[in-house]
Amino acid sequence: MNEALVTGESAAVTKNVGDKVIGGATNNNGTLTVKISGTGDSGYLSQVMKMVQNAQQAKSKAEDKAGLVAKYLFYAAFGVGIIAFFAWLPQGLATAMTIMVTVFVIACPHALGLAIPLVVSRSTTIGAQNGLLVRNRQAIEASQHVSHVLLDKTGTLTEGxxxxxxxxxxxxxxxxxxxxxxxxxxxxxxxxxxxxxxxxxxxxxxxxxxxxxxxxxxxxxxxxxxxxxxxxxxxxxxxxxxxxxxxxxxxxxxxxxxxxxxxxxxxxxxxxxxxxxxxxKAGAKELISGLHRRGITPVMLTGDNPKAAEHVANLLGLTEFHAGLLPDDKQKIIADYQAKGNHVIMVGDGVNDAPSLAAADIGIAIGAGTDVAIDSADVVLVKSEPRDILHFLDLAKITNRKMVQNLWWGAGYNIVAIPLAAGVLSFIGIILDPAVGAAVMAMSTIIVVINAMGLTGEKIKNV
The missing domain is CATH 3.40.1110.10 (Calcium-transporting ATPase, cytoplasmic domain N)
Structure with missing residues (x-):
């Protein structure tokens, strides 16, 4: 039987009387009589899809950092503005109102609203230009914690x-x-x-x-x-x-x-x-060595026999691999790694990889793989090049750096600007005009835009 459509493995599998066969496999030669044991929802493919859905639902959603900062900025600005109003009220209602309005204007979260989306937009564009389709923004944020990359063998590390x-x-x-x-x-x-x-x-x-x-x-x-x-x-x-x-x-x-x-x-x-x-694959060795340089452990997962798996592992310099796996076996292995506190990337291309792609912290699908694998992934390697995983990690690293920088530019300046707007330096004659406050606020937005546009494709290969 050739079960490549479902398992992704190119080697033929011998079947004897009483063995189970998978719907979607093809009979290479001879006559085969089968007994249907499951149809519809009880079929193999349906069971795989259920595992995908369950794994996707189990994923937690990362809280939006910019929204969190903006929330605290609102409370800070509102509190400082009210305090400044009453502090300046003895100087006259007009003066107190001017100071309070200046505080509110200078703390306007326009820059924060642009800080993350601009970087993400720029990052995903650069990724697409370099053969990386980022389907889930959270994958970029989660990449900085990755400790293990689990790789399917056939079609990912090998040509299939x-x-x-x-x-x-x-x-x-x-x-x-x-x-x-x-x-x-x-x-x-x-x-x-x-x-x-x-x-x-x-x-x-x-x-x-x-x-x-x-x-x-x-x-x-x-x-x-x-x-x-x-x-x-x-x-x-x-x-x-x-x-x-x-x-x-x-x-x-x-x-x-x-x-x-x-x-x-x-x-x-x-x-x-x-x-x-x-x-x-030509880029497989480069991928493994690149992961080692980054302090990330590569692990091969395959449904192939142990001898073939060991041979490929030795050629690539892999010290960890698991062979003879079914789709739910791969998912269990990922769960085991995660239970030990590891953050895991799963890379695959077949139907059998779909549950694992959905269960991993980050799922990366080979672009030449099956639709169900691609639909389960957070990132798709359009060119089907293993080395592009390194480019994704580099892109994610510099993207996260830009996000942090923009959060500081979008909100960090308020540490100085809000007290100035509240008039803490009035004793030496420094009081910000509302128009000046608006200009400072606009300047922070411009800086955020310039910083985001500074993210370029050339940089991802030099991180």
Whole structure:
């Protein structure tokens, strides 16, 4: 069975009598009889969507910092204004009213109203220009506390499709001949392993002639006639059962690297072997090293087998990984990390990643992933580049810095301006006119705008 539509894993999964199969999976070869055990709301996809909804509802909403500051500014300005009014009342009602109005004018929260939205608007624009679609502003604020980044393997760290990693012909046959015969046998097959062989042959300009009398061999491979000779593509188990010798050491070596190894067989003679596996994405190593430099721990989560997971982890320099996982397993792992006080980013692309993306403190979806994964995420990597996660972290860091700066410019100046407006320096002849107060208030707004526009795309790569 190919369950990639649901699990995201490109490797075929063997099913035996009594095993469960998932709606949305495809049968690669042979005849399959299934018993329907769940439909509608009880189906697998519906259960995944319920987990997504529950996780989203469990998320807490971050309180708006600017609104909180504005609230306290209102109480402070109102209190100081009333106190100033009564303090200056002996000097005349007109003077007391002027002082109170100046306090209220200079404390007008216009700048605060712009402080955060301007930075967020600028930040999201820059993010979009750099392949980052920020769907939830709270993700930017939450990023400064992240301690772990949990990464799905297939489609996130790897390409999610098979490629030919090795062609090993036996004596008396060259690599081109081996590949051409393999491609001929697989020419009419839609199996992912077959497509990888066809693609490799086309890349090497090998003319692919369809084999005659092609026939699937359930659980084994395929047979056919090429140029008048019968051939088979089989797996190692078939050769062992038939008592046919082959280079087990070489086959085991490539299998240990997470490859699927197949053999070209003519009669009882092995012509050679082909190793096919998923490939690491170009930016995956840069992502892992970049996370380590930032003091963030990367962790790989995958539904793939432990051997393949360990191989990928070793290639990328990962010290933590979890293999053989189902969608609810990933969600439980995230909950375990969070229960220990960690703040977690989850990165994924498949239906099986959707609950985890929703449950994590920040969910990041690969742009080439499924719609349900993207809908569950806070951030989408439009270019599907793993290294863009580093750009998001850098963008979030400088955005949070700008937010704090703008909050100070929008409200911090009131620490000096409100007492001045209240006339605390009147004993040396300094009393602010309401018009001057309005000018100072407007100046703070202008500074907030200029500071927000100072956020540029170049800076996110130098943080």
């Amino acid at each position: 499709k098979f490629t030919v990693n090795a062609l090993i012909p036996n004596d008396g046959i060259d690599e081109t001949t081996l590949l051409s015969r393999l491609a001929a046998l697989e020419n009419n097959s839609t199996h992912p392993l077959a497509q990888a062989i066809i693609t490799e042959a086309q890349a090497k300009d090998i003319e692919v002639v369809a084999a005659e009398k092609s026939q699937n061999i359930p659980g084994v491979g395929i047979s056919g006639n090429v140029d008048g000779t019968d051939y088979k593509i089989v797996n190692g188990n078939y050769l062992t059962k038939q008592g046919i010798g082959f280079d087990e050491a070489t086959a085991d070596k490539w299998a240990a690297k997470g490859n699927s190894v197949s053999f070209l067989l003519q009669g009882t003679q092995v012509q050679g072997m082909v190793a096919e596996g998923d490939t690491i």
